[in-house]
Amino acid sequence: MTQAAGIAVAGAGLIGRKHISAIGQTEGAARLTAIADPGDPARELAAELGVPWFADISSLLEKARPDGLVIATPNQSHVENGLEAIAAGVPALIEKPVAIGSEEGERLVLAGEAAGVPLLAGHHRRYNPLIEKAKALVSEGRLGQVVSVSVMGWLFKPADYFAPEWRRQPGAGPVYTNLIHDIDLMQHLCGPVERVSCFSSNRTRGHAVEDSAVISFAFANGALGTANVSDTAVAPWSWELTARENPVYPPTGEACYLIGGTHGSLELPSLKLWHQAGTRSWWEPIDASQQAYSFEDPLVRQMRHFAGVIRGTEAPRVTARDGLQALRVIEAILQSARDGVPVMVSG
Template sequence: MTTDIRIGLVGAGLIGREHAKYCGIANGVELAGIADPSPESAETAQMYGVSHFTDYGAMFRSGDVQAVIAAVPNAMHTDVALAAMAAGLPVLVEKPLAESLEAGQRIVDESAQTGVPVLVGHQRRYAPDIAAAKAFIDEGGVGEVVSVAILSTWRKNEEYFQAPWRTAPGAGPVLINLIHDIDAIRHLVGDIESVVSLGSSTARGFQIADTVGAVMRFANGAIGTALASDAAVSPWCWDLTSGYGAYFPDPPAGDVYFISGTEASISLPSLTVSRHDGNPHWQVPLKQSILPRVEANPYVTQLQHFGAVARKEATPLITAADALQSLQVALSIDSSSDVPASRKAAL
């Protein structure tokens, strides 16, 4: 019989409350405590019947928890992760791994030194469409990958930005949202070695860009583009279109990832495969088919995997070192200026 891992949740904001909910659904884990100084978090803890702490260090010392979820603002990820590892507690750190490469490297180094595992919350790797596409691409289904396109555009409500950290450097649509797309594409296609980007803050007027465009070169020679905005009304956002987001309405039809190779292409989340009926060239008709998928909630699957990691039955699917590579790409793409000048970063 599998022993449930007692989870201590640090941060009971938007994503933290989702983790609390899914801890009650996932097998092998249970919510044991919430650490957050806000009065609202005490009500959340009471609702789930678990201990409440205003200080996460006190929760770590209590002996009530066996593993930790860090669902705090980006700039706090490093402090919480380091404190958890110092207490010998495996930690699931929400993305991004940290607010800077230096801070992220501290988490990587501490995990290596202590042997305490870190799992990073890039939950899309567990999503049914990503898993099916990964298997198809790895089996050579598209041939050699040539091009990639990512759309990640939506309009966030004004109340979302009442939290000051969401309007300051270290946040924004790249580090809060597009980093998920970057990690998913790295998982599907391979590492990214250089980027060129443009950013604009015209729509919202914050210190950070609200709209960003980037061109990426992958290590395998493929070229990719990414467009992200949190100020644009559109259906082209994986969280919405896939139906696997944590707090979104019913999905509209459409795709947001487009991966083309020398033999075929695949678009997600629909898993539509397009290939020529015969010789692969442009004057031969295209045939389309849909890949099968095994339905599952990626947040629940992620928590079940975290429980297995905490029980030492599995190693993290997304380690701190792996997530640091996605963070490096995101920071290279990120722009805090609305000056229309390109920036190139070698990774």
């Protein structure tokens, strides 16, 4: 059996602990070697798991010398932490957003590419088998040419979610926090987004950051799309509440993405493929076939892949450059909301 990749985790908070759990589920592809996080709960966790604990990443890299590093620290630290990993020659899986601004993100990506150190972005939804199936259907031309997509991201975050000040400030909000994952998936399935236009509102919650936004986007290939997001709407239509990826969200069985093509349409996450057996016409019946896939936790699949990248047996699937491209679209959306005009996506 191949030797397990020794992976350390920096930032053992909400998602860092999920990564730690994922490492344990890779069936020997990876093993946890150390944790870096200045907090007492992280120190206690390291003791519980019997791995070395470090207050900061540079000591971890110097002393534990891991084969790979998961960076699950707050957004503001990702670039600095990523650059440390690159300097140590250690491949990193960096949580989204890879940076809080695209200039900084570009600096990180270029440094990784120049040093030949692989950097993955934590857009784990891409490793969901249902997205792999959707990608295959689109690539095989089962929808014909993609014409338009519709993304729904309505959910309700309770008051205690907003207790930390940063969650009420620009840089948080449903666009930065949630939509960035949806944008990554739409670009993965339908190609790069070229231009966006956005109206946003903070009318309901009254925070400095938006609680709701509607966005139009144009893909470079000519397809169009809309996204409609809110964290203050009690509703069943969002990836979180439909994809059954994370058991903390009670699933609803509704759809959140519709992808329309000249020869068929796809509904996700249900994977219903709508098509017409005979003449394509609004006067003819249209049928849905349920496409099959078997679920496996995308975080575990992402970790197994990271282990393969570290060993050099797999090419990086979701790179920091992909994460940067999603970030650029998010920046354009927020700029459009601020300036009241359509904005071209940079890069």
